[in-house]
Amino acid sequence: MGKQMRKQTLYRFFEGTASHEEERRIKEWMEASAENKRTLVRERSLYDATILLTEPVREGGRRMRPLLRRMVVEAMKAAAVAAVVFGVGHIFWTKGGNPADDATGMQAVSVPAGQRAQVTLPDGTNVWLNSLSTLRYPTSFGREERRVFLDGEAYLEVMKNTGKTFVVATDKGDIEVLGTSFNVDAYSGSDFFETSLIEGKLNVRGKDDPSQMVELTPDTKATLVAGRLQVEKITDYDHFDWKRGLVSFNNLTLEQIMRQFERHYGVIIRMRNPDGAPKETFTGKFRQTDGIDYALRILQRDIGFSFSYDNEEPVIYIE
Numbered sequence: 430m431g432k433q434m435r436k437q438t439l440y441r442f443f444e445g446t447a448s449h450e451e452e453r454r455i456k457e458w459m460e461a462s463a464e465n466k467r468t469l470v471r472e473r474s475l476y477d478a479t480i481l482l483t484e485p486v487r488e489g490g491r492r493m494r495p496l497l498r499r500m501v502v503e504a505m506k507a508a509a510v511a512a513v514v515f516g517v518g519h520i521f522w523t524k525g526g527n528p529a530d531d532a533t534g535m536q537a538v539s540v541p542a543g544q545r546a547q548v549t550l551p552d553g554t555n556v557w558l559n560s561l562s563t564l565r566y567p568t569s570f571g572r573e574e575r576r577v578f579l580d581g582e583a584y585l586e587v588m589k590n591t592g593k594t595f596v597v598a599t600d601k602g603d604i605e606v607l608g609t610s611f612n613v614d615a616y617s618g619s620d621f622f623e624t625s626l627i628e629g630k631l632n633v634r635g636k637d638d639p640s641q642m643v644e645l646t647p648d649t650k651a652t653l654v655a656g657r658l659q660v661e662k663i664t665d666y667d668h669f670d671w672k673r674g675l676v677s678f679n680n681l682t683l684e685q686i687m688r689q690f691e692r693h694y695g696v697i698i699r700m701r702n703p704d705g706a707p708k709e710t711f712t713g714k715f716r717q718t719d720g721i722d723y724a725l726r727i728l729q730r731d732i733g734f735s736f737s738y739d740n741e742e743p744v745i746y747i748e
Contacts, residue, residue: 438470469543508626520745531559539563540581543695543717545672553588554595557672560692561616582614583670599636606631611645612669622653624662633658669713674717676724680710683732687747694721707732721745 438451453509502633511651528628538558540546546558551569558564562581570576587595589608597604599615601622609629615622633651635641635658642657643651651658667677676693678686683706687698694717700706711732715724725736725745736748 517522533567535565537565554588557584559671580617584612588612602636603634625650677714679712683707696721
């Protein structure tokens with residue numbers, strides 16, 4: 430591809446409007462050299478900056494320029510760590526910045542706040558990564574086991590291989606499968622741990638007590654409660670729509686919704702008076718691409734709260 434054409438094609442790819450043929454050509458071009466990978470990262474950063482800094486003012490709303498500028502800076506810093514294309518169904522990556530990973534042939538993909546990504550592992554397994562998630566995996570799997578390391582939330586469609594168990598290792602527990610589709614929520618900074626099985630069969634083993642193991646069948650989930658794994662039926666399938674760029678919540682309080690918004694939209698939200706916040710629960714769904722400002726304005730119509738932006742710090746205050 431010529432230089433000018435390549436840039437136009439890349440921007441169509443970032444927008445999610447590139448054809449399958451263009452996506453294939455971009456992937457081949459990216460893998461051809463390290464310089465092409467650096468170009469991809471640079472163009473993605475410039476694209477994000479252009480979109481965010483020229484976002485039009487919403488009717489009746491405030492422009493989030495001070496907050497967005499900081500978000501752009503952070504996105505650019507993150508882009509320098511791994512060459513990742515977000516939110517358009519594909520992901521490109523490089524080795525992580527950890528020297529130990531280089532020595533052991535491991536790769537790392539880290540997703541910045543407010544983004545999501547997809548990666549295909551060496552065995553053909555597809556992994557969707559949610560915001561603020563990191564996946565570490567080997568460049569090739571061993572003879573007896575396929576082990577990856579997850580910090581955050583991921584949806585996996587594991588390629589079946591009866592001779593090699595697939596293991597997702599987290600800081601709270603390990604998930605062992607042969608071939609299946611499931612969701613894992615295991616952020617290291619949170620006490621919450623949940624594995625939801627959509628198809629197939631898997632075992633969930635506690636990290637603190639490896640002898641504690643539960644077996645999941647389709648439409649069930651394992652949740653860590655007071656240090657013990659509990660199994661129950663899945664009642665909310667909308668949650669898994671995060672991999673399609675949707676922010677869904679079901680019977681959550683305003684404070685719980687704000688915690689979810691922080692992760693999905695990549696912002697910091699603080700409740701001015703958490704004790705006085707509404708205690709009733711709410712259900713809804715937003716597109717991640719619509720942005721936090723749109724989501725908050727729609728919510729405040731039904732819940733009755735106000736919000737403001739701090740011009741000095743990238744913080745949204747709920748009152």
